[in-house]
Amino acid sequence: MTRVRALQLVLVGGAVVVLELLCRAGIIDRFTMIPPSEMLLALAHVVGTEPWFWPDVSYTLGNLGAAIALSVAGGFLIGLLVHALPRLRRVLDPIFTSYYAVPTFVLYPLLIVFFGIGPASLIVLGALFGIVAMIVATVTAIDRVPRVLLKVARVSRLGPVRTALLMKLPAASPHLMTGLRLAVAYSVIGVIAGEFILSTEGVGRRVALAYNNFDNQTMYALLVLILGFAIVVNAVLGSLEQALHRRWYRS
């Protein structure tokens, strides 16, 4: 473990300990927040006893998987297209730049009109949230593919599809991983927040229900679950990104 990583762990661990002490001492009242140790116990309780837990987790994971697949695959394909068409790129660049300044959730009523209340709206919302990060990362990543590899592709008589899959995708993959991480993070936000606002199922919906019913135990248990999930996914993708960089650029 590097010194920086150790310091990061000490910082996070210290913050959790401080929070635990503040809650235990009553400085933060239980109505606002329960101690972190109780959050973990509450999570164990929810996992072990609540009949809705696994169905709701499955529902959310299904939506997340579909949203991530759509944003990553769609973002990559659109990125390829945008990169191949410089005029289109010039037109779209300012839109991509300002995309995340637009609160995508305002589109939710429209999504309900088009897709109804259910998984489709949540998946589209999650995908819309993540796709532009993937498009921008793809365009940037392909910019960084050495031109000589594209010449090799032409000499090898690879068509556009095989050039994209066999040359551009692997050559750009270390840089695409940055887009993948962002797309996953944004898709998680989109799906969970979408469930929170208007859904009949899912982990986000359960958080909203618990919040409305002043059920702090369940609410914090689920927040810990979501936080843990996001951290683990990000760590796995980060490790993969580092491994790719090591293999590609080690000298």
Added chain:
Amino acid sequence: MAKATLTLETAAAMPGAACATAEIHLALRGVSHTYPARAAQGPVPALGSLDLEFRRGEFLGVVGPSGCGKSTLLEIIAGLVTPTSGTIEMEGRDITGTVADEIGVVFQEDATFAWLNVWDNVAFGLCRAGTDGAEIARRVDEALAFMGLTGFRGAYPAQLSGGMRQRVCIARTLVLRPRLILLDEPFGALDQQTRLLMGEELLRLWRETGATVMLITHALDEAALLSDRVAVMSARPGRLIDIVTTGWPRERDSTLVADPTFGALTGRLWALLREESKKALGVS
């Protein structure tokens, strides 16, 4: 260490594979190229009208001042660029603007695939061509042995030196058994000693495959040492000034640098290029 030898059926089957013959392998007729105008720049004439014939099995060097269109010439022959005018005939067939199967290209830049190990890098073209698995294994192993890469078959390019990576690229081209090999300053990024040794390997490859080789280089000594004939190009737009025949025997290596003829040849090339290089640099 004993070097592996390469069996090249296509070359062996060809008449005159053992040495350069008078048979014309590739012919450029009236080839010129002008890059189209861009926003801040008008059309750029890169290559003047150029006629050049390659004899089957010869080693032809091409030298010229920076920016004279050497690489454009290579890309035109490789089919990556369609010339503005003129035609390219290979073995009597018009290949202008098309990527011909029989042509292999080695570029100056590192063109290894970082995501594949050495073996898979070399097998890439054969896999794409749908060659039988056992045949791929046999030919890749043969090419790796020929280039002295057998011990590195599982290594990734990032673990190799620049010279080794260039050998991987040469092996990747070689395994496809091209009858014409185009090399665009393949040793440009290497130190002088490595260049000399890589040059020897290139000569061995040329002798044993019987392929016709075109070497683009900015190094006059490299061209003088390796080539049967050296085509000398003018400043942009590149035209053919002269073709110098070196007269070296087919069996040759880098010890020729000690031969007085080598110095005279290099001097002659420089004499032809000096004024053109000054033009290219804009100095009088």
